[in-house]
Amino acid sequence: MRRLSKSKMLSGWQCPKKLWLETYKPALAVEDPRAEARFATGNEVGALAREQFPGGILVEHVKEPGIAVTETQGLLASGTKTIFEAAFQARDVLVRADVVTLADEELDLIEVKSSTGVKEYHYLDAAIQAWVLEEAGVAPRSIGVMVIDNTFVYAGDGRYEGLFKVEDVTEEAAALRPEVAALRDDLIIVINQDVEPEIEPGVHCASPFDCPFLGHCAPSDTPYPVLNLPRGGELKWELYREGIRDLRDVPEERLKLAVHKLVVQQAKLGKAFIAEDLAAQLGPDALPYPRYYLDFETVQFGIPVWEETSPYRQQAFQFSLHVEHAGGEIQHHEFIDLTGADPSRRLAEALLGVAGEGGPVIVYNRSLESGVLKALAAQFPDLAKALGRIDARVVDLLPILRAGYYHPDMQGSWSIKAVLPTVEGMPSYDDLDGIKEGEAAMVAYHEATSPETATGRREQIRKELLEYCKLDTWAMVTLTRALAAAVPVLLPPPAGKPRAGR
Numbered sequence: 001m002r003r004l005s006k007s008k009m010l011s012g013w014q015c016p017k018k019l020w021l022e023t024y025k026p027a028l029a030v031e032d033p034r035a036e037a038r039f040a041t042g043n044e045v046g047a048l049a050r051e052q053f054p055g056g057i058l059v060e061h062v063k064e065p066g067i068a069v070t071e072t073q074g075l076l077a078s079g080t081k082t083i084f085e086a087a088f089q090a091r092d093v094l095v096r097a098d099v100v101t102l103a104d105e106e107l108d109l110i111e112v113k114s115s116t117g118v119k120e121y122h123y124l125d126a127a128i129q130a131w132v133l134e135e136a137g138v139a140p141r142s143i144g145v146m147v148i149d150n151t152f153v154y155a156g157d158g159r160y161e162g163l164f165k166v167e168d169v170t171e172e173a174a175a176l177r178p179e180v181a182a183l184r185d186d187l188i189i190v191i192n193q194d195v196e197p198e199i200e201p202g203v204h205c206a207s208p209f210d211c212p213f214l215g216h217c218a219p220s221d222t223p224y225p226v227l228n229l230p231r232g233g234e235l236k237w238e239l240y241r242e243g244i245r246d247l248r249d250v251p252e253e254r255l256k257l258a259v260h261k262l263v264v265q266q267a268k269l270g271k272a273f274i275a276e277d278l279a280a281q282l283g284p285d286a287l288p289y290p291r292y293y294l295d296f297e298t299v300q301f302g303i304p305v306w307e308e309t310s311p312y313r314q315q316a317f318q319f320s321l322h323v324e325h326a327g328g329e330i331q332h333h334e335f336i337d338l339t340g341a342d343p344s345r346r347l348a349e350a351l352l353g354v355a356g357e358g359g360p361v362i363v364y365n366r367s368l369e370s371g372v373l374k375a376l377a378a379q380f381p382d383l384a385k386a387l388g389r390i391d392a393r394v395v396d397l398l399p400i401l402r403a404g405y406y407h408p409d410m411q412g413s414w415s416i417k418a419v420l421p422t423v424e425g426m427p428s429y430d431d432l433d434g435i436k437e438g439e440a441a442m443v444a445y446h447e448a449t450s451p452e453t454a455t456g457r458r459e460q461i462r463k464e465l466l467e468y469c470k471l472d473t474w475a476m477v478t479l480t481r482a483l484a485a486a487v488p489v490l491l492p493p494p495a496g497k498p499r500a501g502r
Contacts, residue, residue, distance in 0.1 A: 002191045003092040004184065006128045012187040013124060014209065017199040020190055021213045029212035034439050037446075038114075041302045045114040046098065048303055049146055049164060053099060056082035065094050076102070076138065090135030093184055097129055099146070106141040109133065110166060114302050116150040116311065118167045121208045126169050127176035131184075134177070143173045148302060148311045156307030163303070163311070202237040222246035224267040228412040230259055247408075259402075267408045272422065274483075275404035282484035287395065289326035290359040291480075294319065294351075294394075295472040296372050297438070297465065299445045306342035308379055316372045317343050317445055320469040321354055322477050330477065334470060338462055340449035348376045352386050359393065362476055364416050366396035397476060405483060416475055423482045427475055434464035441465060 002023065004012075012019035021028060050056060057080055061068040068087035075083050079102065086097045099110040111126050113119075126143045133140055144166040152163045190197060201218040205211045218240060220227060224247040229236040235254070244250055247267040255261045266273050280286060297318040302311055309315060318336040325331075333354040337343030355361065363369040373391040377384040402414050407422035417437070420426040429436045435444055447453055448461040 001092065003089075003094060004187055004191060005093070006095045006125065006132075008191065009093070009128050009180075009183060009187060010121065010125060012190060013121075013183055014207070015199060015204050015211065016187065016190045017197045017217065018211055018213060019187060020193070020197055021216065023191055024196075025216075028216045030215055031212055032210060037439070037443055040446075042114045045148065045302050046112050048160060049098070049112040050084050051160075052164060053082045053084075053101070056084050056099070058084040059086055059096075061087075065089070068096070069094075076107075088132050088136045088138070090132050091184060092188060093128075093132050093135075095129050095132045097133070100140075107133070107138055108142045108144070109140040110144045110146050112146045114148065116148050118145050118147060118169065119208070123169055123172040124176055124180070127173040127180050130173050131177050131180040142168065143170045145169050150311050152304070153308060153310055154304035154306070160303065200241050202241075203234055205237075220245070224248055224408060224411070226250060229263060230412040231257065232260075235260075262406055263408075263412050266406055270408065272407040273405065278400070278404035279484050281400050281404065282480050284326070287360050287362065287480070289324065290356060291324040291477075292355055292359055292361045292393075293322040293324070293473040293476045293480075294355075294361050294363055294369055295321075295469055295476075296369055297441045297445070297469050298368065298372065299442050306344070309342070313375060314368060314371055315342075315344065315375075316347055318441075318465060318469050319347065319351055320466075320473040321351070322473040323354070323356070324477055332470065332473075334466060336462060336466060336469075338445070338448040338458060338465075344376060344379055348380060348383050348387060351390070352383065355390050357389070360395040361390055361393040362395050362397060362480065364396070364472075364476055365398045366394050370394055397480065401483075416472075416479070420475055420479060423479060425482065426478055427471055429468075429471065432464070432467055432471065434460070435468040441468060 008019055008022070011022055050058070057075060059068050059071050059075070061071065065087060068085075069089050072083060072086045072088065075086075081102050083100050084098065086100045088095055088097065097109055098112040101108045101110070109126070109129060111122070111129060113122060115122075122145050126145060130140055130143050146164050146166045148163060149165045152160075154160070154163075199217075201214070205214050205218070211217070218227060222245050226232075226239045226244055226247055226249075227236050229239075229247065229250075239250060239254065247264050250264050252261070252264070255264060262273060296316040298314040298316050300312045300314060301309070304311055304313075306315070317338070319334065321333045323331040323333070333350075335343075335347055335350040337346060361369075370391055373387050373394075377387040377391075380387075397416075398414060401419060405419070406414075407419075409422045410418040417429055420428065435441050444461045444465060448458050448465075453461075
């Protein structure tokens with residue numbers, strides 16, 4: 001008889017088939033490369049949260065749940081005031097509570113989350129915990145979810161009082177207890193059956209988490225998968241369940257959004273859409289010389305480590321800047337800091353030294369670059385005006401291309417990595433060694449700044465980060481030049497090669 005846990009119940013709540021596949025066919029999962037970093041952040045947050053309850057006792061025995069349950073019972077019986085990872089079991093469901101406290105012979109339950117607010121599924125999370133405790137004979141008096149307060153500003157003194165806040169979810173969790181009981185009864189059957197559940201794919205495949213079994217449940221075997229319809233919502237799943245697997249087979253009358261009509265139309269035509277005014281928007285009248293192509297690499301800390309910073313702030317540790325002059329001359333400037341100390345001041349000053357006083361600052365998706373510039377301006381008032389002038393010069397290529405360019409090989413995406421392969425002569429991220437995307441750059445930063453990382457490895461990471469960030473800005477230079485031509489030379493659409501769903 002297999003039993004459930006809180007995480008298994010949450011998986012089964014999202015989709016019973018997901019729970020079954022996790023249990024019996026885990027090798028089919030395609031794991032999110034960001035999962036490891038999120039897991040590490042969660043562990044750091046959990047450890048710091050425990051420090052807010054001095055004198056608490058940690059129940060370990062992760063691989064020995066029976067011992068953990070017995071130890072928890074003993075600690076409660078002895079009147080222990082605070083217990084971490086307390087283990088409870090009832091009706092074949094085992095849970096580990098992040099924090100339980102005893103006061104006036106009443107038990108209070110607190111679940112710790114690394115997010116900055118209570119999310120919808122956190123209520124069910126807390127309700128599962130509370131239901132098991134209640135079934136085990138220790139019903140909690142109150143239920144709270146401890147989250148990070150993103151208004152907290154770290155003073156750099158090693159003190160984190162005020163980083164956390166506890167939201168009371170007692171009423172919300174109580175209202176969900178009948179649902180929890182019914183969910184348990186359903187999932188006990190699922191987890192102990194031999195046959196894979198027959199459940200159609202749908203919006204639940206990405207809510208509240210992206211399912212790692214999507215490729216198994218909804219395989220894409222056509223050149224233009226219908227699941228790549230951008231902002232597809234329920235529509236793409238309706239089409240998929242109706243047997244329409246390729247964008248070229250989508251009836252025009254089913255499409256309402258302009259972006260859907262464009263993506264489907266170009267898939268059927270098998271060629272690129274190029275707006276008549278695209279060349280002009282990327283030409284010298286709209287983007288005069290000198291042009292400054294800018295890209296930051298950033299890192300986020302759930303627990304701030306640098307003075308005057310807040311949780312999850314995008315903090316730049318690197319930039320690449322290509323400067324293009326009217327005669328075709330190109331200059332490249334770069335900055336990187338892998339010391340682990342706050343690089344913000346040095347980065348800001350280095351950027352101000354090379355960004356000039358005029359000319360467009362060209363980026364791809366300005367939310368990051370403008371966000372970094374605004375944060376630096378707030379952090380360093382003496383540099384604020386100069387940084388503000390750079391921000392005022394920012395021109396975002398992304399909306400220009402969204403409105404003026406689409407090639408069916410982009411598969412419904414306007415990311416620069418999707419656009420580049422559709423234009424002749426563009427550089428390729430596949431040619432890079434090691435780091436090829438932003439999430440990997442964040443992970444690499446953490447590795448490079450770890451005191452346990454060997455010098456040789458740190459230098460290798462430094463080289464990979466410099467090459468990756470430099471390619472980000474060089475890609476913008478070459479892409480802007482190519483699309484500014486009256487008739488860009490485009491690669492043909494893919495010759496029937498299947499593409500994975502997004």
